[in-house]
Amino acid sequence: MNSTSPIGQPLPRVDGRLKVTGQAKYAAEFEIPGLLHGSVVNSTIARGRVRRIDTTAAEAVAGVVLVLTHENRPPVASYDEPYQDDDAADGSPFRPLYNDRVLYSGQPLALVVAESLELARYAGSLVRIEYDVEPHQTDLAAVREQAHPAPEEVPSRGDFEAAYRGAPLQIDHEYGTPIEHHNPMEPHASTVHYQPGDELIIYDKTQGVQNCMRYVEGVFGLEGKVQVRSPFVGGAFGSGLRPQYQLPLAVMAALKLKRSVRVVLKRQQMFTFGYRPRTLQRLAIGFSPNGRLEALHHGSLGQTSRFEDFTEHEVEWSGALYACDNVQLEYKLGSLDVYTPIDMRAPGAAIGVYALEAAMDEVAYAAAIDPLQLRLRNYTGINGNQGKPYSSKELRACYEQGAERFGWSRRPLEARSMRDGHELIGWGMATGVWEAMQMPASAKACLAADGRLIVSSATADIGTGTYTVMTQIAASALGLPMDRVEFRLGDSRFAQAPLEGGSATVSSVGSAVHQACVGLREKILDAAQQSPASPFTGASLDDVAFEDGELVLKRDPARRVPLAQLIQTSGTLEAEASVKPGDEREKYATGTHSAIFVEVRVDEALGTVRVTRVVSAVAAGKVINPKTAASQILGGVVWGIGMALHEETWTDHRLGRYMNHNLAEYHVPVNADIHDIDVFFVEEQDSVVNDLGSKGVGEIGIVGVAAAVANAIYHATGKRVRDLPITPDKLL
Known part of the structure; x- marks a missing residue:
């Protein structure tokens, strides 16, 4: 340097x-001579079979070139042995237009291709589909007893049962998180530029062009004939890690017609593939009167599809973050008639650390200890799951400097002890953690x-x-x-x-x-x-x-x-x-850490919550660009506020269908919801993680924020809401 x-x-x-x-050009903005436009027709049932697809009216529309279904799609090389992409879950990945089976509501069943997007969408509304409907199940709570262990083993240590029974103090609670959808500004889109000899140049909204290239080559048997470009992406948050269904549909149409085809998903269709899964998490903690953790159980039930087992790292954080000799971790999956979840910003940690840090707040109150002191009392420089020291861990500095900037020392211990007129004031905090991967x-x-x-x-x-x-x-x-x-x-x-x-x-x-x-x-x-x-x-x-x-x-x-x-x-x-990754990394655990301090004001009569102050102190090694890095943390904090107070995808289980699949009813924070956010980085040197000494900051910004907000709400109101989001009806 x-x-x-x-x-x-x-x-x-x-x-x-x-x-x-x-x-800056995005996937749906590249102009190609003679380009055709595709519009996807989705299923309206959650489970069953397609008895008949009537495409007559759609095909009669002037300018419609093709209506593609499972009955007339071109041969697909890998459909008998499904091709796994780089981010695939265990199981058999979804194959659009594979056969007449309907696996979930919103499944793509046809693609209308026309001279213009408007024509394609209009003609798509004329496609009539008849079904043989079968009983479905989309409610995670209803399959609790049928849940099966996740394919990825989670580490446990010591004797939780004995230590928990012998602990002087105990808590045992369940915490719920809802389905959330990514909703990036740019919808998913694929523009396939067809060239003679079935050579394809594809502009795709993706987080991995080579993953999409290998996927298309493998699925369609086009090795060496595919180039994928994605110079700009209008947000993804994990939704672009796997190739989404518009990509193979656009390729199918291009290969069948020998023409260039673009498929862009509508906002409502952005709810017809991966999402953050609903979870039900149990935290049982045994501890001493001075707040020392003696036994910790973290079990999670997460939802997945019937065709793949999607597994997140939800519970491992509880075995890594604090010193405890007796830890029992358990992760089960409930299979439902839904699409497979997908990674979403800080997958596993965003929801797993929420449950852990909310439970730690309950431990602090049960032991009558300041929540920050409780965390310092159980601090460890070793990742207990791995039995390895951290290559660097300046979390203690995050606690100390964050508390100083927030003014935490002035916080009274008692709930409902701060008020300003009709508003109850609460201060809460939580820890954030994420892997420092290479x-x-x-x-x-x-x-x-x-x-x-x-x-x-x-x-x-x-x-x-x-x-x-x-x-x-x-x-x-x-x-x-x-x-x-x-x-x-x-x-x-x-x-x-x-x-x-x-x-x-x-x-x-x-x-x-x-x-x-x-x-x-x-x-x-x-x-x-x-x-x-x-x-x-x-x-x-x-x-x-x-x-x-x-x-x-x-x-x-x-x-x-x-x-x-x-x-x-x-x-x-x-x-x-x-x-x-270098051999030296094998000797250490690596991680990014943060401490989040939050102030809320709760209207006592209306139950409305305002997050008026946030301090986020982050230890992320060498920060290459403090401006863009702080922007990442700011965005994560805003999303964490949304996770705590706003975001939830509602399912009508009678229909097995999402009801708020739009940006009017899927609530996210807006400018009026966001007030003072103070982000800063503490000094951290790390010569092990990589040559640059840098750790990523894209995920850590959201981790712990929802818990800090929830904990602040309890401090303000004395009411503990364990199911996110915390809406006025739950507080009242």
């Missing part, structure tokens, strides 16, 4: 101008003829700032100004990259970008040494510096050469690097 390194600087987004001026990744760096540095990797930017931080990492490595560096992403032809999820992109792809630039430094120095009279003859990389676009000899800084001049002599220079 050079002395003027952009790493650690709060720089604006390099793609910001493109976005605010409308020049996955194998590659990147390519090229010093072009004009002296610009072009770096590429097949990663994504779903709004997190990937373009910007990768540009910062590359600029720092070669001592170039930011405007002389271009980072390219979202193309399956680029160097291998993992799915953009799990807060692992900077750790994984960022490390590859850094290493590729280090490799390029070697080639630049080698090129500079080609002349016999070169001042760099015999110099090693330790003897030189890269500053202000120049190669500099450290012992004689007057001896320097501009990289642009060097490249004119040597020609374009390139380097590619692949990285994976």
Whole structure:
């Protein structure tokens, strides 16, 4: 890193101008000559068979080219042996238009393809479907007794039963979380540019272009014929990790018609695939009068589809976050006539830590101990599930600095003890935790003829700032100004990259970008040494510096050469690097941690809740860009407030159908709901997690927020609501 390194600087987004001026193109915005448009027709029942599909009226509409159903779809290579994508759950993945079976309400049953989107949607309304209806079940509580263990084992330790029976104090409660849907601004869309010989260029809304490429190649037997591009994504939050059904439908239509086809889902159809699953979680904790945890049981029942077992890390956090010798963890699944859930921001942790941290608040009140002191009393530097120390864990600093900024020391212990007129005031807090993951990744760096540095990797930017931080990492490595560096992403032809999820992109792809630039430094120095009279003859990389676009000899800084001049002599220079987690990581547990402090005001007569202050203190290693990182945390806090007070997908179990599948009735926080949010990062050094010492921040922002809000509401009102969201009817 050079002395003027952009790493650690709060720089604006390099793609910001493109976005605010409308020049950034998304999956449904690429123009292709002769493009056809598809509209999906979805099932209106939750379970049964299609007896008959009448497409006559739709096909009679002028401009309609095709109505695709299970009866006339083209052959699909992998439908007898379903192809698993990179984010698939255990089981048999959903195959659109596979046969006449209806597996869930909203299942795609037909695709109308027409000359325009309006025609396609109108014709889709004319398709008539007759069903043989079968009894369905969509209520998780109703299948509690039929639940089966999740396929992924969860660790337990000690003797919970004996320790719990012998504990002086005990709590035992159930906490519920509802179905939530991602609802990114950009709907899912796929534009398939058909070319002769069944070669396809696909523009897709995805968090992993290479995953989609492999999926299409595998499903349709098109190896080597598919390129997927996704330069910009208008939010995803996990909904783009798996290929959604509009992609294979668009490919089917393109292959059958030998023409280019676009399929865009409507907002209502954004509720017809993955979501955050409903859970019922039990926390039973035995503890001493001074608040020491002696026994902890965390069991979760989560919903899944009948064709896949979707498993989250919901309960493991309870075995990792606090010191306790006797821990029993259990995770079961209830199979329902629904689509499979999918990862949603901080999957597992957002809901699992909610239950844990709400239960810890109940422990604090039962032991008459300040909730922050309770957490400090049970603090540990070891991940109990793994029996390993953390590579770094500045959670204690998060507690201390966050409490200071919030003014926590002035908090009275008693509930219903603070009031301002007709409003009850409450202060609550919670801990946040997420994994600090790294996955194998590659990147390519090229010093072009004009002296610009072009770096590429097949990663994504779903709004997190990937373009910007990768540009910062590359600029720092070669001592170039930011405007002389271009980072390219979202193309399956680029160097291998993992799915953009799990807060692992900077750790994984960022490390590859850094290493590729280090490799390029070697080639630049080698090129500079080609002349016999070169001042760099015999110099090693330790003897030189890269500053202000120049190669500099450290012992004689007057001896320097501009990289642009060097490249004119040597020609374009390139380097590619692949990285994976180092062996040193195996000795440690790794994680990102936070402490969240919340103030609420509750109208005593109306039961309405305002979250008036939030302080979020985060320990995330080396923060590459504090501006974009803080923005991620802010967004997570807003979502956590929504999770606590607003978000819930309602199911009419008589129909097995979602009732509020729109943005009018699916409630999310708006500007008027959000007040003062103070985000800051505590100092944390970590030489183990990756070469950059950086941990991701995309997920950690939401974890613990809902619990902190719920705990603040209890402190304000003295009423404990354990089922999210906490709405006025529950408080009254």
